[in-house]
Amino acid sequence: MKVYCILSDQRAYQSRSPAMFSAVLRRQGIHAVYVPFAVEPEDLGGALQGLRALNIAGANVTAPYKEAVIAHLDDLSEGARVIGAINTLVRDGRRLKGYNTNAIGIMDALGAAGFAVEGKTALVFGTGGAARTAAFILSWLRAGELWVAGRRLEKARAITERFGGRGLSLEMLRGIRLPAEIVVNATSASSPEESAELCALVQGLDLGACRLLLDLNYGRRRNFWREKAAAEGIAFLDGLLPLAFQARRSLHLWTGLLVPPEEFLQGLAPAGACAPGGRP
Numbered sequence: 038m039k040v041y042c043i044l045s046d047q048r049a050y051q052s053r054s055p056a057m058f059s060a061v062l063r064r065q066g067i068h069a070v071y072v073p074f075a076v077e078p079e080d081l082g083g084a085l086q087g088l089r090a091l092n093i094a095g096a097n098v099t100a101p102y103k104e105a106v107i108a109h110l111d112d113l114s115e116g117a118r119v120i121g122a123i124n125t126l127v128r129d130g131r132r133l134k135g136y137n138t139n140a141i142g143i144m145d146a147l148g149a150a151g152f153a154v155e156g157k158t159a160l161v162f163g164t165g166g167a168a169r170t171a172a173f174i175l176s177w178l179r180a181g182e183l184w185v186a187g188r189r190l191e192k193a194r195a196i197t198e199r200f201g202g203r204g205l206s207l208e209m210l211r212g213i214r215l216p217a218e219i220v221v222n223a224t225s226a227s228s229p230e231e232s233a234e235l236c237a238l239v240q241g242l243d244l245g246a247c248r249l250l251l252d253l254n255y256g257r258r259r260n261f262w263r264e265k266a267a268a269e270g271i272a273f274l275d276g277l278l279p280l281a282f283q284a285r286r287s288l289h290l291w292t293g294l295l296v297p298p299e300e301f302l303q304g305l306a307p308a309g310a311c312a313p314g315g316r317p
Contacts, residue, residue, distance in 0.1 A: 045098075082109050100166070146282050161184070165223070214245065
């Protein structure tokens, strides 16, 4: 039996990935299990050595390690190298190679939702690995203009210097009308309990031009991004659709099988609402 896993901090236990992958592996007749591993930051290097020593067949990596894990890998795919963040590990003997299937997962999810990015103004909240991924794919899909906003202006500008666009601090968004036609939340906060400050900021934004709000998180009982979209008549997507599409690509890298995305969405359906904190 092969073992696949997801690496995170305590949020590993809140991820929907184990339930989703387990359902798909079972239906595909693959003799394997998929389990969560919670890793402390100081143990990340040791955890990667553990994957090698224990012959783990493949792994996903999620917040907060999408960038930090790169220092412990043997190689990166071209896309992962450009983005500077990974979410999928493929092993070849004792060598581990990092890939980013989150970017194509976002692209596939937007396509499934019927939203064309080309020529549209995009605003990304966040400055971590998820934000880098979102900025990359929006640029790749030829967004007309790209803005990245975060608490620290220098981190937002570092992303736009790499992928184009304009970096903003969150404070710079107060009191202005935002012409963004797609807004992506790539922070880890979607409920007021996670960030009362960001919740208040989002509630006060003027998003009159927005046509789609994509929150890369999922599973919150109360989601201020969803509430904002509902209040302003904006179409809303949470992170479950991108999760299913990126997982499909991860499984393809591990097994060579390209399973229909409906299989992964079906794997998510039975579990119902999950605990707060989920990320692709």
